Amino acid sequence: MTESVISNLTCHCFTGCEYDAEKIGRLISSTGVLSCVHPGDRVFVKPNWVQERHLRRDEWVQMITHPSVITAVIDILVENMAESGTIIVGDSPMTPANFDEIVALMPVEEWRRKCEEGGIAFSLVDMRNERWNVSGDGIILSSVELPGDPYGKTLYNVEGDLSEFFTKETSLGGYYGASYDIEETNRAHDGQTNLYEMGGSVMEADIFVNLPKLKTHKKAGMTCCLKNLVGVSTNKNLLPHHTVGAPADGGDQFAESGMARKAEGVLTARAKSIANLARPIARVLVPLKWIAKKVWGDNRAVARNGSWFGNDTLWRTILDLNKILLYGNPDGTLSRSVRMEYVAIVDGIVAGEGEGPLEPDPVDAGVLLCGGNPVVVDMVASRIMGFDFQKIPSLAHAFKVERLPLVSGLPDDVMCSMDGRNPVSFNHISPVRRFTPPSGWVGHVELDSLD
Numbered sequence: 001m002t003e004s005v006i007s008n009l010t011c012h013c014f015t016g017c018e019y020d021a022e023k024i025g026r027l028i029s030s031t032g033v034l035s036c037v038h039p040g041d042r043v044f045v046k047p048n049w050v051q052e053r054h055l056r057r058d059e060w061v062q063m064i065t066h067p068s069v070i071t072a073v074i075d076i077l078v079e080n081m082a083e084s085g086t087i088i089v090g091d092s093p094m095t096p097a098n099f100d101e102i103v104a105l106m107p108v109e110e111w112r113r114k115c116e117e118g119g120i121a122f123s124l125v126d127m128r129n130e131r132w133n134v135s136g137d138g139i140i141l142s143s144v145e146l147p148g149d150p151y152g153k154t155l156y157n158v159e160g161d162l163s164e165f166f167t168k169e170t171s172l173g174g175y176y177g178a179s180y181d182i183e184e185t186n187r188a189h190d191g192q193t194n195l196y197e198m199g200g201s202v203m204e205a206d207i208f209v210n211l212p213k214l215k216t217h218k219k220a221g222m223t224c225c226l227k228n229l230v231g232v233s234t235n236k237n238l239l240p241h242h243t244v245g246a247p248a249d250g251g252d253q254f255a256e257s258g259m260a261r262k263a264e265g266v267l268t269a270r271a272k273s274i275a276n277l278a279r280p281i282a283r284v285l286v287p288l289k290w291i292a293k294k295v296w297g298d299n300r301a302v303a304r305n306g307s308w309f310g311n312d313t314l315w316r317t318i319l320d321l322n323k324i325l326l327y328g329n330p331d332g333t334l335s336r337s338v339r340m341e342y343v344a345i346v347d348g349i350v351a352g353e354g355e356g357p358l359e360p361d362p363v364d365a366g367v368l369l370c371g372g373n374p375v376v377v378d379m380v381a382s383r384i385m386g387f388d389f390q391k392i393p394s395l396a397h398a399f400k401v402e403r404l405p406l407v408s409g410l411p412d413d414v415m416c417s418m419d420g421r422n423p424v425s426f427n428h429i430s431p432v433r434r435f436t437p438p439s440g441w442v443g444h445v446e447l448d449s450l451d
Contacts, residue, residue, distance in 0.1 A: 002338040005326060007408045008372035010415045010423055011380040015432060017349045017368045024368060025072035028345060030420060031370045034076050036341045037207055039084040043077055044205035045070065048213040048228050048347075049091040052101040055358045060105060062352040062362035065211045067106045069347045069368075073209060074111050083119030088201050090125030090149075091231045094358075095178060096134045099126040125149060127199035127234050132179075140179060151200035153234045154332045156324045162334065162403050163194040164316035165240070171251040173244025175313065176305075178236035188238045196324055197235040204330045207341040210374065214348030214367065214381055216356035218307035218438040219314045221392040221445050223357050224381045225344045225374035229321040239321075242306025243313045255308040255440060308440030315393035322374060323404040334404065344377045345370050348384065353435040365432050375399070375407040379426060380416050383447075386434030391445045 012031040017024065028034065037043060047065035054063055070089065077087055089111065093099060108124055115122035127149040133142045160166055177185035188195040202208065212228035219241060220227050233239055245251025306313060326338045348367030352360025367384055371377040375398040382389040389395040389411070398406050415423035437445050 002341055005338050005340070005342045005373060006405055009376055009407075009409050009413050010417065011369060011371040011377050012417045012420075013380060013384065013429070014368040014370075014419055016366045016419075018366070019066050019068040019349055021068040021071040021075070024069055025075050027368055028072060028370055029076060031417075033343050033345065033370045033372060034073070034080060034209075036343065036372075037077055037080040039080075039082040041081060041206045042086045042204065043081075043088070043207045043209060044202050045073060045077075045087060045089045045209045045211060046202070046228060046231060047089070047091060047211045048215075048223070048231065049093050049097070049099075049102045050213075050231070050357055051094045051097040052105070054360070059362070061350045062215070062360050063213065063358075064102065064105075065213050065347045066349065069211060069345065069349075071107065071111065073211065073345060074114060077209075078114055078118035078120055081118070081120050086121040086123070087115055088123050088125055088205070090123075090127055090199070090201055092127040092199065092234055092236070093231065095128060095130065095143075095236055096132045096140075099128075099131075123150070123201075125151075125199070125201050127153075127201065127232070129153075129234050149199040149201050149234055151204055153197050153199055154203055154328075154330065156196050156198060156328055156332055156334070158194045158196065158320045158323060158334070158404075160192055162323070164319045164397065164401075165189055165191075165194050168243075168312070168316060169250055170243050171245035171249045173249075173251060173253075175240035176242050176244055176253070177239055178241065181237055182244075184237050185240060189240055194320060195238055196233055196321060197238055198324060198328065199232055199234050200330065202232045202325070203328055205340070207343065208325060210342070210344045212344070212346055213352065214346055214365065214369075214385070215352035215360050216354060216385075216435060216438050216441075218355060218357070218440060219305075219311050220318065220394060221309065221437070221441055222378075222382060222385060222387060224346055224378045226318050226322055226378050226394050226398070229318065229325060229374075232325065233321065239317045240313050241317070242311055247310065252306055252308075252310050252312050254304050255310060307438065309391070309444035311393070315397060318394045319398060319401060319406065322406055323401075326406065327404050342372060342374070343370075344372070344374055346377060346381060348381065351385075351435070353385075353437075355438050361436070363433060363435060367432055373407055376414050379411065379414055380429060383426065383429045384432050386431035386447050387437070387445050388447045 217223040346369035414426040
């Protein structure tokens with residue numbers, strides 16, 4: 001039955017939606033996407049809880065999955081599981097994120113009560129190994145060890161040509177992950193070995209319910225189902241986010257080459273290396289980063305850290321993580337067949353555009369998407385946003401995956417049911433609104449025209 005995950009080429013799209021759990025629940029139920037849930041199942045529910053608020057403003061609705069969507073899903077799960085099974089709601093947010101503040105925005109006790117009354121075991125999980133204390137400019141000042149995933153963590157090796165990194169040529173600087181320890185990232189990805197650490201609460205589940213927020217993303221173009229898998233990794237520094245250097249040097253850290261960018265790359269790499277060896281020294285970098293922005297330009301003016309359409313690194317990480325989810329056994333091996341049941345329900349009711357994922361502007365899109373395959377749902381989501389899926393690397397390459405495939409069929413086979421009507425071809429979907437891309441993607445991701 002799980003092989004139907006990669007052959008499910010239909011997505012359901014509802015427009016004009018509001019944050020009303022009962023109404024959302026009725027729409028989800030009408031699609032039957034959660035009919036794969038049965039008594040005794042262990043279900044992992046994965047919202048997008050990237051960070052508790054916008055980096056520059058006291059806003060969160062366009063940032064993270066809305067609680068009413070999660071409530072609607074839990075109500076359906078409890079009914080389908082009929083007093084037997086386990087529901088785990090969890091995430092591995094950005095390492096500086098305050099999990100308690102995120103949870104404070106959610107009716108967790110209501111979810112717990114619903115599960116207890118329905119005879120279902122419930123738990124809430126922060127899968128991260130550590131949390132960082134960072135400056136206003138994002139400099140890592142210190143770290144605090146966290147309990148981590150109570151179900152443990154497992155290391156997976158997407159070895160050789162099973163990985164999307166198999167064909168990647170790196171610059172001399174190598175890959176950059178999430179922290180200043182660049183050596184750890186590159187030990188994990190050496191051209192043959194590709195290591196990823198995953199939370200046991202996810203990998204031991206029977207069914208994965210993905211609840212992403214529809215947003216733009218500076219490094220990936222957009223974030224939806226596929227990108228939301230970054231939040232099931234317990235060690236973000238094992239995830240290559242960009243390749244060090246400029247294009248002329250084989251990197252995608254910057255969008256442009258030249259002496260200024262080369263000098264910036266060398267100096268920032270040395271500063272991060274020093275800070276990694278002696279974390280207290282990191283506080284000295286705070287005023288230096290302010291000076292650097294004055295000299296080399298603000299992030300909105302200069303594409304750096306892989307935040308542009310030429311990022312040839314992050315999409316590979318994204319697809320590898322999705323392979324592990326679908327094919328990974330709890331013991332760290334990879335199966336030849338899909339092991340995990342999969343459901344995607346996308347919160348695009350208030351979506352995010354512009355400098356996502358941490359500084360998006362809100363979009364009252366009113367969209368709810370449901371489906372059984374992450375590639376198909378993301379394709380429809382890109383169209384809804386007015387983006388061309390072929391210009392989004394994770395989607396453009398997803399159909400080319402031959403070993404551990406994520407989707408079967410061709411892009412032209414994708415269908416979408418709009419507001420409960422009969423499915424139509426993907427190419428007949430009109431954007432709900434043309435989203436503003438991140439600054440590093442403007443002019444490089446939008447639909448040229450509608451067919």
